[in-house]
Amino acid sequence: xxxxVHPELRNQLMQFGIGDWNxxxxxxxxxxxxxxxxxxxxFPRKKIRLMQMGLKNELEASVEPWLCYxxxxxxxxxxxxxxxxxxxxxxxxxxxxIYDWTGLSKKFYTSELWELFFILSFAVLVVVxxxxxxxxxxxxxxxxxxxxxxxxxxxxxxxxxxxxxxWTMAFIVASLLISNILRMYYKIIWKYGNTxxxxxxxxxxxxxxxxxxxxxxxxxxxxDKRYWLSHWFLMSGYTIMFIVIVVYLPWFQTExxxxxxxxxxxxxxxxTFGLLFGLFVAIIGRxxxxxxxxxxxxxxxxxxxAMLSLTAITGILIHIFRINGMPMATYISYIAHMxxxxxxxxxxxxxxxxxxxxxxxxxIYFQQLKKHAVPR
Amino acid sequence: MFKIIQxxxxxxxxxxGIFFYNPEGLYPDPIDYTDLIRYSFSFANIAKAYTCxxxxxxEKNILKKIEENxxxxxxxxxxxxGTVKALFxxxxxxxxxxxxxVSLASFNDYCSGTIYSPERLKIVLASIISxxxxxxxxxxxxxxxxxxxxxxxxxxxxxxxxxEIAYSNNLVYLVEKSGTIGGKMATFDKTFPTLDxxxxxxxxxxxxxxxxxxxxxxxxxxxxxxxxxxxxxxLRILKKARKVNVxxxxxCGTCAEKCPAQAPSEFDAGTCMRKxxxxxxxxxxxxxxxxxxxxCIYLKNGKCKACVKAxxxxxxxxxxxxxxxxxxxxxxxxxxxxxxxxxxGRMTQFGYGQFPNVLNSxxxxxxxxxxxxxxxxxxxxxxxxxxxxxxxxxxxxxxKLAIIHCVGSxxxxxxxxxxxxxxxxxxxFAHLIMDKLPEAxxxxxxxxxxxxxxxxxxxxxxxxxxxVSIIRGKTAxxxxxxxxxxxxxxxxxxxxILENTVDMVILSVGLEAGEDARKLAGILDISTxxxxxxxxxxxxxxxxxxxxxxxxxxxxxxxxxxIPDCVAQGSAAAxxxxxxxxxxxxxxxxxxxxxxxxxxxxxxxxxVPI
Numbered sequence: 001x002x003x004x005v006h007p008e009l010r011n012q013l014m015q016f017g018i019g020d021w022n023x024x025x026x027x028x029x030x031x032x033x034x035x036x037x038x039x040x041x042x043f044p045r046k047k048i049r050l051m052q053m054g055l056k057n058e059l060e061a062s063v064e065p066w067l068c069y070x071x072x073x074x075x076x077x078x079x080x081x082x083x084x085x086x087x088x089x090x091x092x093x094x095x096x097x098i099y100d101w102t103g104l105s106k107k108f109y110t111s112e113l114w115e116l117f118f119i120l121s122f123a124v125l126v127v128v129x130x131x132x133x134x135x136x137x138x139x140x141x142x143x144x145x146x147x148x149x150x151x152x153x154x155x156x157x158x159x160x161x162x163x164x165x166x167w168t169m170a171f172i173v174a175s176l177l178i179s180n181i182l183r184m185y186y187k188i189i190w191k192y193g194n195t196x197x198x199x200x201x202x203x204x205x206x207x208x209x210x211x212x213x214x215x216x217x218x219x220x221x222x223x224d225k226r227y228w229l230s231h232w233f234l235m236s237g238y239t240i241m242f243i244v245i246v247v248y249l250p251w252f253q254t255e256x257x258x259x260x261x262x263x264x265x266x267x268x269x270x271x272t273f274g275l276l277f278g279l280f281v282a283i284i285g286r287x288x289x290x291x292x293x294x295x296x297x298x299x300x301x302x303x304x305x306a307m308l309s310l311t312a313i314t315g316i317l318i319h320i321f322r323i324n325g326m327p328m329a330t331y332i333s334y335i336a337h338m339x340x341x342x343x344x345x346x347x348x349x350x351x352x353x354x355x356x357x358x359x360x361x362x363x364i365y366f367q368q369l370k371k372h373a374v375p376r
Numbered sequence: 377m378f379k380i381i382q383x384x385x386x387x388x389x390x391x392x393g394i395f396f397y398n399p400e401g402l403y404p405d406p407i408d409y410t411d412l413i414r415y416s417f418s419f420a421n422i423a424k425a426y427t428c429x430x431x432x433x434x435e436k437n438i439l440k441k442i443e444e445n446x447x448x449x450x451x452x453x454x455x456x457x458g459t460v461k462a463l464f465x466x467x468x469x470x471x472x473x474x475x476x477x478v479s480l481a482s483f484n485d486y487c488s489g490t491i492y493s494p495e496r497l498k499i500v501l502a503s504i505i506s507x508x509x510x511x512x513x514x515x516x517x518x519x520x521x522x523x524x525x526x527x528x529x530x531x532x533x534x535x536x537x538x539x540e541i542a543y544s545n546n547l548v549y550l551v552e553k554s555g556t557i558g559g560k561m562a563t564f565d566k567t568f569p570t571l572d573x574x575x576x577x578x579x580x581x582x583x584x585x586x587x588x589x590x591x592x593x594x595x596x597x598x599x600x601x602x603x604x605x606x607x608x609x610x611l612r613i614l615k616k617a618r619k620v621n622v623x624x625x626x627x628c629g630t631c632a633e634k635c636p637a638q639a640p641s642e643f644d645a646g647t648c649m650r651k652x653x654x655x656x657x658x659x660x661x662x663x664x665x666x667x668x669x670x671x672c673i674y675l676k677n678g679k680c681k682a683c684v685k686a687x688x689x690x691x692x693x694x695x696x697x698x699x700x701x702x703x704x705x706x707x708x709x710x711x712x713x714x715x716x717x718x719x720x721g722r723m724t725q726f727g728y729g730q731f732p733n734v735l736n737s738x739x740x741x742x743x744x745x746x747x748x749x750x751x752x753x754x755x756x757x758x759x760x761x762x763x764x765x766x767x768x769x770x771x772x773x774x775x776k777l778a779i780i781h782c783v784g785s786x787x788x789x790x791x792x793x794x795x796x797x798x799x800x801x802x803x804x805f806a807h808l809i810m811d812k813l814p815e816a817x818x819x820x821x822x823x824x825x826x827x828x829x830x831x832x833x834x835x836x837x838x839x840x841x842x843x844v845s846i847i848r849g850k851t852a853x854x855x856x857x858x859x860x861x862x863x864x865x866x867x868x869x870x871x872x873i874l875e876n877t878v879d880m881v882i883l884s885v886g887l888e889a890g891e892d893a894r895k896l897a898g899i900l901d902i903s904t905x906x907x908x909x910x911x912x913x914x915x916x917x918x919x920x921x922x923x924x925x926x927x928x929x930x931x932x933x934x935x936x937x938x939i940p941d942c943v944a945q946g947s948a949a950a951x952x953x954x955x956x957x958x959x960x961x962x963x964x965x966x967x968x969x970x971x972x973x974x975x976x977x978x979x980x981x982x983x984v985p986i
Contacts, residue, residue, distance in 0.1 A: 027782070027823040028849030028866030032873065039873060045866065077725065077852060079787035 006056040013051060015110045016097075017090025018296045019083035024048045030074035030084040035221050036067055041367060043067065044074055044084035047091060060098050061192030063370070065091040066356070066363030071222040072292030086296050093298065096355050099180040099187070105351040112299045115347070119303070122343035130157075130335045153322065154255050156331050157338075163249050169345060170246045176350035181362055188366045195373035205368045213361040227281070227293070234278020235357065238308075241271040241315075257323050268319070275312045279305060304353040307344040314340060381981055384507035387477060388421050390448025392505070393441065395464070396427040397454035407483075408494060412453070415498050419505045423447070433460060438467040448473060451504055453481035479504055485914060496966070499974045506978045513977045516925065516964035521607035521956050522707030523547060528599055528896070531559020532939060533931025534712035535581050536946030537953075542590035544954045549704055550585065551613060552595045553892075554642070556660035558582050559714055563643060563657075565744040565752075567939055568804040569835035575659060575747070582661040595662055600701065602899055606925030607707050607962040617697040619667040620653070624692045627655065627663045631683035631693065639671040645738040647767050648749035653683045653693075658747060667695070707962065708926045708953040711910065712946065713896055715932040718784030718791065718885040726783065726883055731856045732757040732765040733774075734881045736783075737801060743767065744808050754812055756879060773813060774879035778863055779805055780851055781822040785886030793907060795886030796936040799826045802884045803836055806844045819876060820846045821865055829938065847874065854881050887936040900927055909935045913966075920949040925963040928952050 010022070024045070031037050031045045043064035050059045068088040075085040097106035108115040189197060212218065216235070220228040244252045244267060251264065258264050283305055285294040314337035321330040348354035394416050396409050413425040424445050431437050441447070450464050457480045465475040481504040483497055503510040523546050527538045530552030538548045550557070561567075562582075564574035585591050594613060601612040620631075637652035644650075644657075652671040655663065673680040674695050684693045720728035720736045728734045733756055735743070746752035749767040758771035779802045785795040799822065806818050825846075827836040840846060851865035860877045867874040889908025890896075897904045902922045903911045910929050913921030920928045928949040931942040956962040 025786075025823060026849075026868055028868050029852045031866040032849070032852035032864050037873065042866065042871060042873065045868070046871065077789075079782075079789060079850075081788045 003055065004057065006054040009054045009056050009059070010051060013087075013090055013094055016093040017086050017298060019086040019090065020080075021048055021051060021082055021084075021087050023080040024052070024078075024082040024084070025080055027079060029077050029079065033073050033077050034068075035223060036069070036218060040371065041067065044088050048082070048084060048087055051087065051091075057192065059091070060095065060187050063188055063363040063367045064088075065095055066360045067218065067367065068092075069219045069222055069227075070293050071224040071227075072295075073223055075292045075295075083296075085292060089296075089298075092356060092359075093300065093353075095184075096352070096359070099184045099355075099359070100176075100351055101179060101183060102176070102351075108347065108351050109298075109300060115300070115303060115352075118347055119307070119343040122346055123339040126339040126342045127335055130338070152255055152327070153253060153318075153330065153334065156327075157334060159250055159253060162253075166246050166249060169342070173345060173349045177355065177358055180350060180355070181358060184359065184362060185366065188363075189369055189373075193373070194376050195370075196376045197369045197373050201369060201372045205365060205372070208368050209361050209365040212364045213357075216360075218364065224291075224293075230278045230281035233274035234282070235274075237271040237274020237278065238357075240267060241275070244268070244271070272312065272316060275308065279309050279312065283309070300353050304348055307340055307348065310340040311337065311344060381508055381512070384509065385982065386507075387449040387479070388507050390421070390477065391423045391446055392421045392449040392451060393445055393447040394422055394425045394451045394453055394501075394505070395433075396425070397433075397452055397457045397460055398428055399456050399459060407454075407497065411494060412497055412501060416453075416501055416505060419502075421449075422505060433463065435463055435467050435470070438464060439470050442467055442471040442473065447471075449477045449479070451479050451481055453483070453501060453504070455482075455484050457482050481505075493967075495971050498971050499969065502971070502974055502978060506982060508978050508981050512981060513974045514966075514969055516966060516968045518961040519605055519607040519925070519964050521926070521960060521962040522609075522705060523957055524549065524704070524706045525708045525710065525953050525957075526551065526599075526609070526611060526704065526706040527710045527712060529553075529559070529712035529714055529931070529933070530557030530585075530593075530595070531712060531714045531931060531942070532561045532578065532581075533714070533933075533942040533946040533949075534559070534710070535578075535585055536943045537710045537712060537930050537950040538585055538591055539581065539588065540947050540950030541953055542585075542588045544950075544957075545590065546954070546957055547590055547592070549592045549594060549706065551597050551599055552593070553598055554656065555596050555618070555666045556582075556643075556656040556662070557585060557593065557595065558657075558659075558661065560738075561939060562659075563645065563738065563745070564741050565746075565748075566804060566808060568800040569829075569831045571804070571807070575745075579659045579661075582659070586661045593662065596666060599896070599899060602709070602901070604705075606927070606964055607956075609706050609709060609926065611704050611706065613702050613704060615700045615702060617667075617669070617699050618664070619669075619693060619695055619697045620665045621689075621692045621694065622662055622664045624689050625664040626689060627665065628688065629655070629665075630686045630688060631665060634682040634686040636680065636682060637671045637673050639668060644742045644749060645736070647739050647742045667693075708928065708956060709900065710928045710930050710946075710949045710953060711896065711900065711902075711922075711933055712930040712949075713890050713893060713933040715887045715936065716890050718795075718888050720783055720883045720885050722790060723783060723883075725853045726780065726851075726881070727854045727856065727861075728883055731854065731861060731881075733861060733879060734854060734883065736883050736885045737798070737805070738885075740805060740882045741801075744805070744812070752812070754809065754880075774816060775813075776817045776819070776876075776878040777809055777880045777882065778819045778821065778851075778861075778876065778878045779882045779884060780854075781820065781884045782850060783883040783885045784888075786823065791886055791888060791907060793936070794826060796826070796828075797938050798884040798886055800829075800832055800835070800938070802882075803827070803839045805882060805884075806839050807842065810842050810844065818844045819863075819878065820844060821851050821863075822846065822848060823850050829940070849874070887932060890933060893933060900924070902927055909933070920945060920952055923966045925965050926956070 026045060028045055031042050037043055041064055047064055065088050070085050070089055072085045075083050078084060093109050097109050216232055219231060285291055286297050289295050314333050317333040318330055318337055321333055409427050416422045416425055452460060452464060461478055461480060464478045468478060469475040481500050483500060499514050503513045525541050526549045527534045528551050530550055535557060538550045541548045558578060561574055561578050567574050586593060596616045596618050598614045599611060600614045602609055604610045631653045632651040635651035635653045638649045639652060640646040641648050641650040653665050653667045655665050669675050687693050717738055726734060742748040743750060743754055744752060750769050753769060754773060755767055755769060755771045756774055757765050757767055760766050781798055781802055784790045802820060806820055809816055809818050825836060827833045847867050849866040849868040851863050853864055855862045861881050863876045863878060865874050893904055893908045902924055905911055910933050912919045912929060912934055913923060922929060930946040930949040
């Protein structure tokens with residue numbers, strides 16, 4: 001494969017994050033410092049080199065940005081203040097926009113207006129459909145709201161409609177995400193380098209994907225181990241909630257208030273706790289800016305945290321109002337909850353920060369495949 | 377002269393725009409530009425003023441400004457304005473104007489060291505705007521000069537300067553803070569790239585200083601106060617109590633044999649111990665003992681006097697001697713106060729001060745030296761019976777050594793400048809290790825190899841031929857794994873992580889301004905830059921002068937440099953002194969020229985009325 005130089009790459013990357021990456025004089029301190037950097041997959045210095053030289057194809061074919069969990073040690077020890085940790089973060093944003101074939105991701109990352117516009121329009125759409133669409137289908141708002149006998153969420157938001165909607169949304173999001181992962185696979189394994197990987201290796205190493213997704217052991221390899229736990233709680237809480245509301249909605253959303261030890265409620269409480277704990281650490285960190293990891297916040301970082309927090313808070317409100325038998329408050333919270341949740345899932349999952357949940361374990365899987373690659 | 381003024385003043389008929397420039401990061405920027413802009417508008421020909429923050433300085437925008445205002449003449453004022461001159465000349469040419477009509481008002485050229493004094497800046501502006509060259513307005517008067525000279529600092533630069541002046545038959549006072557002259561160079565083993573024995577070439581000069589009839593050597597002394605004008609400085613000098621009579625001490629050493637108190641030897645960079653009554657090193661000049669008041673038992677609790685009892689010369693040791701002061705009168709002062717090395721302990725990742733076999737370069741220099749703690753053989757530091765870590769000749773020799781470059785230099789967290797000498801002395805170390813331990817493996821971790829001088833690149837090539845692993849990539853960390861030291865670094869040229877286990881790590885520490893540089897700057901009323909190096913009068917054209925008349929710089933107190941450069945600058949400073957003595961006059965301080973004075977001068981010289 002011939003090598004093409006893209007001099008504009010440097011300026012393009014500047015839109016995805018802040019850093020004086022040209023200041024790097026290649027002393028190698030960052031790479032030597034990094035406990036995750038390993039033979040054949042050296043970063044961050046090598047990535048800075050690619051960036052400085054404008055080697056776009058090589059950068060797009062690299063898995064290294066996903067191997068970094070941004071402990072910030074490289075940026076602290078950098079003798080040039082070149083901020084390599086932030087480059088890795090910006091590269092993750094950049095790669096997300098590259099894997100995405102629709103081009104929307106790039107728009108969202110480089111233009112705050114676009115992202116806000118889309119989020120708001122989805123939110124408005126949700127509210128409108130609750131107020132206009134559902135009543136027109138025969139579910140009368142006013143009647144349900146005033147009905148006697150406590151809160152009837154399933155009557156207000158009919159479970160089969162919501163479930164159908166959930167599955168549709170999940171399908172759209174999943175197909176976008178899977179197509180992006182396929183593009184990622186194509187760029188990393190297929191297109192780049194004159195090597196091939198046997199099918200058997202693909203199957204044999206697949207457990208890595210599951211294992212890394214569930215445990216995130218690499219994060220714990222960082223010298224700074226404080227964030228592994230909070231991140232893991234956030235991730236597990238989120239995943240449980242996601243599975244429960246998409247796959248097991250009829251089981252999760254019941255009219256009858258179950259006793260507190262029922263797995264339905266326990267799971268919900270665990271997920272809520274995980275989310276809140278992870279969000280708390282991240283938000284406080286980003287506000288205090290004490291850790292270099294939290295020093296530079298891109299708009300997408302804040303939007304992700306804000307939407308996740310709003311989703312969690314409105315979810316908690318629904319729960320509180322529901323068990324206290326306050327129909328009107330419950331329904332309003334429900335609309336608000338959906339108005340945040342829908343844009344979050346539709347925008348964050350395939351196009352923005354959320355996608356790292358998929359790209360990271362896949363990158364580790366692809367890294368393993370690359371290690372076993374043989375010349376074509 | 378008037379022809380030049382007439383030519384330059386022709387520009388005053390043009391509409392002039394003034395642009396204030398400050399290169400980012402080169403200097404801190406406490407300059408009050410609004411004040412300067414207000415001042416420049418007091419001249420009729422200034423139409424518009426801009427600063428860097430007003431618009432992005434590129435060809436297109438500048439051209440736009442020129443065309444908008446119909447500038448016929450442009451002045452770029454500020455710090456290093458020459459760096460953007462080409463931009464303006466081109467823009468002028470594109471606008472159809474004379475590209476030659478761009479003048480520079482360089483603050484750091486005309487008043488280096490005083491660049492933050494608003495009055496000096498206005499003087500530069502007034503001269504350039506009015507078209508009268510600064511050389512005709514801003515140059516101070518000349519004063520009568522006394523023949524005697526003071527040299528502060530007895531390192532190689534000070535020694536060179538003192539000898540040059542002394543050989544011109546003029547009196548020199550040489551003030552040295554420590555007990556011996558010789559400075560840092562005396563502690564070195566070899567010099568690069570010629571591998572001369574440092575002591576062999578330095579000690580004859582030290583003896584020369586001691587024996588020269590025109591040199592009054594004042595060791596163990598410090599300058600307390602400087603008063604008076606250039607050409608006639610009055611100095612108060614503190615003569616610290618040596619407590620040993622320099623005249624009668626015969627240097628026999630019986631006192632030190634009997635002395636019970638010990639302290640780490642400064643000369644040996646702390647690698648071995650000396651007594652409280654000591655001679656810094658065997659070839660010290662003056663070769664007389666002195667007492668370290670901090671460690672002397674008698675001075676601490678009033679009992680001991682072992683040295684007095686042992687001394688064969690009656691009355692030579694006077695433990696109750698007090699510090700004394702004396703005053704001298706000189707015409708010129710040469711400042712050669714030197715540097716200190718970077719404290720490697722500040723870079724905690726390399727474990728200096730925690731791991732016994734991580735050494736800094738001065739310590740290793742002593743280890744290589746035949747007069748050092750191990751007699752010039754390289755041994756590991758090991759524990760003695762009491763548990764102290766010491767160097768001795770019975771401990772094992774290292775098989776693998778690593779040298780880490782750029783410790784404390786080129787690092788924004790510590791010193792951002794390059795210390796100039798570390799690459800070369802590290803290569804010298806590699807060679808000397810190969811010489812003494814032919815079986816040893818040597819690893820040099822560098823970022824960029826700066827072999828910039830005459831014969832230096834050849835020296836580098838030579839070391840590369842000797843089996844030294846020269847690795848591009850600074851390490852991140854040194855860890856102690858049992859007896860060994862573990863180093864992790866990136867081998868950049870091979871694209872690999874290099875994990876290495878060695879016996880000894882040598883940190884090539886950089887150079888920093890001396891501890892008392894700022895104090896001396898206050899005493900002498902001259903300025904230092906942000907890093908503490910003394911500011912020269914002009915970076916290119918007057919590297920030995922300062923903003924004060926009669927005060928000159930020599931050696932590393934002005935900036936990091938190697939031995940040949942120090943010697944050259946010592947001679948250069950001496951030449952300036954001898955010039956003023958021969959002429960009988962010396963230039964006054966830059967600050968003696970006031971704005972009033974300059975404005976009057978401009979009026980006198982102007983051919984176009986202001």
